[in-house]
Amino acid sequence: MCSKDATSEKNLILQAKNGDVVAFTQLVYRHDKQVLSIAARFAGNAEDAKDIYQEVFLKVFRGIRNFRFQSALATWIHRITVNACLSHAQRQRKISLASPEPGEGERKPAFEFPDEDARTDGHLLNQELSDRIALALQTLPPRQRLVFTMRYHHEQQLKEIARAMQCSEGTVKRYLFNATRRMREQLEDLL
Amino acid sequence: MIHSRYRRLLSLDLYGELTPGQERSLHRHLESCPECRTEQKKLKALHALLDTERSREPGEELLAEMRQELSFSLRGTRAETPTWDSLRSVLSAAFAPRLSYAFGLIAAFTLGGFLGYQLFAPERLEVSSVASWEPERLVRESLAGNLRIAGLRFVETAGSPPQAIFTLESVIPTRLKGAVEDPDIQKLLAYALANERNPGVRLRAVNAIAPHASMAADREVKAALILVLKNDDNAGVRSSALEALTHYPYDQEIRDALLLTLLYDENPGVRISAINSLDTLSRHGMTSDQAVLDVFRRTLQNDTNDYIRMKAQSVIQEARQQ
Secondary structure, three states: OOHHHHHHHHHHHHHHHHOOOHHHHHHHHHHHHHHHHHHHHHHHHHHHHHHHHHHHHHHHHHHHHOOOOOHHHHHHHHHHHHHHHHHHHHHHHHHHHHOOOOOOOOOOOOOOOOOOOOOOOOHHHHHHHHHHHHHHHOOOHHHHHHHHHHHHHHHOOOHHHHHHOOHHHHHHHHHHHHHHHHHHHOOHHHO | HHHHHHHHHHHHHHHHOOHHHHHHHHHHHHHHHHHHHHHHHHHHHHHHHHHHOOEEEEEEHHHHHHHHHHHHHHHOOOOOOOOOOHHHHHHHOOOOOHHHHHHHHHHHHHHHHHHHHHHHOOOOOEEEEEEOEEEEEEEEHHOOOEEEEEEEEEEEEOOOOOEEEEEOOOOOOOOEEOOOOOHHHHHHHHHHHHHHHOHHHHHHHHHHHHHHHHHHHOOOHHHHHHHHHHHHHOHHHHHHHHHHHHOOOOOOHHHHHHHHHHHHHHOOOHHHHHHHHHHHHHOOOOEEEEEEEEHHHHHHHHHHOOHHHHHHHHHHHHHHHO
């Protein structure tokens, strides 16, 4: 972010801290696309992505008045997103342990990203490929999935991810390495 | 052991996460290790495969849906206020003991002034939102296009002027209410008129402006009405804008807008309104110049509507007799 943007973001945060609805709206609109994108890839379906998105911005709304500028707003939002994703995965695990075989149609099976090639010959192939990749991603343990999503899809620096996940850079590297190895194994037949 | 170390480096290399030393060491190893070179090719193939999917993002529709649901969830949710401890620490850091008396005095005056204002100043505009903020700022932000007007309705109660209630699209549900004749409300109505996608909102806005148009006589409102008359897709909205413009003091801008409407509007109803208005003005001796007569002649020759041609002929004849 350039310094002019940073100043304008700081002003927006100060206004939002004072209850300014316009400023809060602008802050949400600046960051929510990335939050939704991470949530969608992490969760793998629209319903769960919605839950994560809601949880993140309700927390941001409740906590903005206590925001002390000790980190960038994006880092703070990423941290909230990471926590929301991980607690979501934990809840899912509890649910699946309680009822090991969920009924068909209870969840939307896959998250569909809009495809510019829709209705062309390549569409089905792309969709199939996309489903395979999404499925492979879902087999990763939550922390590996999160690191892989943030590094690969959102090109975040490892130190940023480490800050958001509140762990060391070395740990993030380990998650990334293991995630890449597992993805390779899952998609071996396509390589 | 050695391979497992280099495989880790290979993986991180593709993310550009190696130090220059690690990079050199890896490249030296790759030159002499066909097994790791194969592994590198596989990893590159994996990244190429993933790249086909990487740029895809959730669509705008889903994002809009999420924002709307968030707005709904925020109803009744309140932001946390800073804890007393953090407030106290901020205050004690900001004010030395001797300054605290001065601060107290200033605060008392400010609070007194604020309460006095709140108790005795008439409220022009009312805001309903879970967040507190100034209505004037909301008007400014809406006029700047930072907040979209999602809805507009009017409330009339006996003995008081009609009120316009704007619902504004933001993540926190917000409504702004004020008298239709209020200048700020008139500006918002004009903005809604020129920018709203919903023809129902535009029509309600223009109908609200019309009775107060001559009173407000605001340039921005008049410009919005002219813009709508020339460009709006909806004939009902254009017709109402024309009606509102007839309440304004007649001038060349309004004359030109009426003449353009007469020549080019595709709806005969709107053209009839335009020629009737021009006829009324001409009877008051206001539109009998050569440019106006030329338009009437072209209308007489080209318009497909019998009434409009007859009306144009009558105006031309009257002008000849004068």
